[in-house]
Amino acid sequence: MTITHDHIELDAPETSVRTLSMAAALNLTLADAIAEDPAVVVFGEDVGALGGVFRITDGLTARFGEDRCFDTPLAESGIVGTAVGMAMNGLRPVVELQFDAFALPAFEQIVSHVAKLPNRTRGGVRMPMVIRIPFGGGIGGVEHHCDSSEAYYAHTPGLTIVSPSTPQDAYSLLRAAITSPDPVVFLEPKKLYWTKGEVDTSATVDIGSARIARDGTDVTLIAYGASVALALEAADASAAEGRSVQVVDVRSLTPFDDETVTNAVRSTGRAVVIAEAPGFASVASEIQARVFERCFEYLEAPVRRVTGFDTPYAPPKLEHWYLPDVDRILDAVDSLHWEDRP
């Protein structure tokens, strides 16, 4: 169990741009990070031989050995709590928690330590750690497998929360998260795991920066994770109806890119926030409130949100009713006082 500091035989240098699924991009990031930094260790439940239930850690143990990617006993507080100790002692743990609901046993460690140790010690102890959680629904998963719990983390000072919506951002954001000296909760939209896109491994992205995913002049849709794909679909559908719809991919929930979001909404005067999680006291309500405050004079209509209902996540056969969809977004857009328009 000693780190081999010898050079690891990497595959022949590959071109830096290729087409990958988000899952493959994440796998590549982990491999690249392990290869580059001997402090990086990947662990969790079933991440070793199995390669993770979503195969994001596929092949890592075989390629880099048990010291770099390994299975733990089945205990999430144990996973995060030991990661805290490792981070105190020179490692960069990247842990996987299998589903949102199964991250909950680790909640005390995350809130009381991961988020607070650097502050507690006046920066004496940093927490360079990534907590990866496959999040969100839309994959027909049974109860406890489709939740969106970003609000719990986003409300907790000291944590950085990011979520990619493209394979490129999956790669670049995860690289940035692993390099960050601060603890990052990395939310992987399960529904997008198998969507493909170009990935330039040399491209970087700053944590804390939102992305204009689509230009538009009439209304701004603000989303993150799997909802970005939905927002883009809605924008297409809206275009067919003659509306020019802008889409902002928030990407970094905390820190939040007020500048990009505020400028976007000020330019259109109308906004809809989209997220899968229940709406009450959520990241969506936060974004809605921020936009209202910062764009008050610019707004033609109240900012709307389209979120999951304030109910437990639906069973597979009912989830299509639960989840935000294109129609619901278009309805929200329709409600934005268009009749008042000059």
Place this chain on the structure above:
Amino acid sequence: MTITHDHIELDAPETSVRTLSMAAALNLTLADAIAEDPAVVVFGEDVGALGGVFRITDGLTARFGEDRCFDTPLAESGIVGTAVGMAMNGLRPVVELQFDAFALPAFEQIVSHVAKLPNRTRGGVRMPMVIRIPFGGGIGGVEHHCDSSEAYYAHTPGLTIVSPSTPQDAYSLLRAAITSPDPVVFLEPKKLYWTKGEVDTSATVDIGSARIARDGTDVTLIAYGASVALALEAADASAAEGRSVQVVDVRSLTPFDDETVTNAVRSTGRAVVIAEAPGFASVASEIQARVFERCFEYLEAPVRRVTGFDTPYAPPKLEHWYLPDVDRILDAVDSLHWEDRP
């Protein structure tokens, strides 16, 4: 450990109105509930002989016996998890978790079971359970003793969240919480434990109803828990400056009384939301967003919020900088576009 169904010797009938501290009112509620309903059991850490670290359960074990109020092993998930089983089997557990941060080990049980079991079983299993948590700061407590974690619970569908700001509401809301067939998270503002007020034990309050704590015509302050006292102070100070300030005590975070809050803000056209918790993705941002959406046409100015910073709670010697105070509220009120006023 068998419930004695015999008549319990109560103290001589007392007048129904008396002056009590909030702590005493809560103690009285628990005693009355235990005396009235043999299904009520109170348990947690140090609630027995000691009477709780805040003495809210003082004397209950002595008066009603170990079967009705008892200490558990030191394990919060254990406390809430066994309460779930008891609630499934005819008891009405009222559990105490010692401080907000020490409720976190129970988070999985609360989110995955307490909140969801009734829904999971199509109402076949109800969760008549109260989780009492002394919450908030302002008492000079060291780290982990002053957090406000209502957002975690309020974001979780299936939970009812209430917090009193007066001894009367402490009594009436806790009675309502214990009687409720649904699980209630009962947040007790530590800072107000020793404030006194009249308590009419025959007065009832509906969960889900806000309270106009003070009438006013110029601006509406919306608060809950310890922040209500602060809002009232700010209203007094503002009155001295010639402004008529209305104060709404939210009281029930979920369900939320949109009607009362919306009507209040529509009547003044200006609003400030006040809460101690960090503001990001919080109950305060939810209220702000709701008010914005529902009162858009009535607002003279953007709704503001005065909350804790998005930092870990401050150490005792710095908490006066951290916590919302009267000046900060008055500043927010001052910022509400008064110059535009007709």
Place this chain on the structure above:
Amino acid sequence: MILAMHPVLIGFGKEGERMTHAELLPRDEAVQLIDATGTAVADDDYRLPDSTALLTAYRGLVEGRRINDQASALVRQGRLAVYPSSHGQEACQIGAALALRDSDWLFPTYRDSVAVIARGVAPADAMVLLKGDWHSGYDVREHRVAPQATPLATQLLHAVGFAYAAKQRGEDTVVLALCGDGATSEGDFHEAMNFAAVFHVPVVFFVQNNEFAISVPLSRQTAAPSLAHKAIGYGMPGQRVDGNDVAAVLAVLGEAVERARSGGGPTLVEAHTYRMQAHTNADDDTRYREREEVQAWVARDPLTRLHAHLTTSGALTDELEKEITAGAEEIAAAMRAALNTDADLDPEDLFRFVTTERSPQLQEQWHQLRDEIERDREAQRSGGMR
């Protein structure tokens, strides 16, 4: 369903009494009453259940196996979303169900559908979760079976609280709580064991150690001599049993259940068994275990050994065997029929059970959804788009 059993009760475990190490520690070897060839093994402490009991158990095993295999087939046919099979673990499943009285309670996991059905739940109701219609599909009070738990080890605490309430009311209910080897690593396992022992409640914790937690082998879960060795750390007796020997499971659980019923407090029982199939259909177990390892367990199959034992003893006739097989086929056919029908699901159900009274917020959200649905219908009727 109740077996006439004569568990060997040892006179310890009364509240407040301290047990000796020997009483708290499990045996070095798991209790076995019928070996893999079907031969009875003499035991000083545990008696072989009589042949009526063993025949009842045999019927259960055959039905259980059939249910497992039928459910797996229904997954392949797309009628179930997912199925965590207990193929190979049927002796534990049936032993658990038969060790209890009707009035007792079972707290099962996602893997324990066979035990749930053996308690009387209709197979189709037990499959509602796995079909995706709702999160749980049976009346927990009718069958005294808690909803199958997904978050690992959490149900053990519910079992303890449930037993606490029963004890407080002076009822003689026993609660049997199931979990896997992996789940013993969770904090909730620890807290449940400890609460049970401190409050001396009538719970039996039954760990089906099937050697794997998805892909993670037992050696990565624990370094202990056995999982049953955890019991002494809580002051409750621990025992190990051959989990593929339903006779031994019945005897050991039977003893633990009777001890619990008579005020002797909780017991931890670890069954040594093996998960013969992948974790669920979504899993690929070739990634983490050798086929030879799996094959080696075929010889220890719980059905074959009981079949051999009962045939040798003459208790199981060809005729009876046929009748049992036919009964199992009937159950499978009913399952197929039930699961091949699509349930008529009501979207309003999403809002119906969240709280007893629907909040104004939820009502508003339901009205929004209802309007959407109506507009959809309208649009479909008029052939329009949205």
Place this chain on the structure above:
Amino acid sequence: MILAMHPVLIGFGKEGERMTHAELLPRDEAVQLIDATGTAVADDDYRLPDSTALLTAYRGLVEGRRINDQASALVRQGRLAVYPSSHGQEACQIGAALALRDSDWLFPTYRDSVAVIARGVAPADAMVLLKGDWHSGYDVREHRVAPQATPLATQLLHAVGFAYAAKQRGEDTVVLALCGDGATSEGDFHEAMNFAAVFHVPVVFFVQNNEFAISVPLSRQTAAPSLAHKAIGYGMPGQRVDGNDVAAVLAVLGEAVERARSGGGPTLVEAHTYRMQAHTNADDDTRYREREEVQAWVARDPLTRLHAHLTTSGALTDELEKEITAGAEEIAAAMRAALNTDADLDPEDLFRFVTTERSPQLQEQWHQLRDEIERDREAQRSGGMR
């Protein structure tokens, strides 16, 4: 600070080796090397530390007691917000500190200020949390002491992860993790023990069983024969020691530390001691325990017995005693001086350490606060209101 100790190492505990029950289970009685009267007790496995080591320990005990009592006085004077005293538990505190090398790490709780100070942390720095200036006040890397943990049992997992990283780098660091009897009931205790055993990391878990968790007595925490009996359930050795006998604490911890250092994996050590004062100054222990019970423990005081032992053996002269007392007084005086000064606190610190780079949100919030502060100052200068 390092004692020349000769722990009796037993040749077991190498990775992958199974230990026997006898090796994993603690003794029926706690290890004691000096009894309450100060008389040495012969022991087959553990050797009495030599008199140099015992004198070092004695000095530690006297200083520790003085620190405890000084801190309690400072609370009464309003200079500390709160103090959880280890009065009566000093043998555990000093034993823990002395069992480690300088390069080893300590993971303490709120009650372990004396152990923290014995590791070299300045008393005033150790008191920053309790004074209320900040959440922790010492450089954890300089002293190799983790911040004192408040959320119970959580630090045990940190200790395990820390040890894992050390082991992975091939360092011979040992990590000593402290917790109380109450904390053993938490899920994190279980997960930490299990991870430590499975990963075979160099950690010693040292439970100070002081009979109470605030008001809750041990009998409500566990029904086990002892807390050390939990060890076998994880496959690590457990041992019990008289926690008021610093010689025994040194010997037992010394053995465990050496085993950990030499690759023998983790150990659980339970010390039997007693919390002589209330949980903290904010607590009222007359509500939940009899004065006689507390009084009975005075006779078992860790200082008195070592004092008697060392005086009888002649190792402790009057002169040395005076010197030690004077040293302790000096420490107390320095504490008083340091804590009677108000620190100059900077409100911007609230924003400085949350994340490495300050987010725009936090910067905006700081500017808001800074403006408030400036306006306040302005107002004060001009004598105005707000």
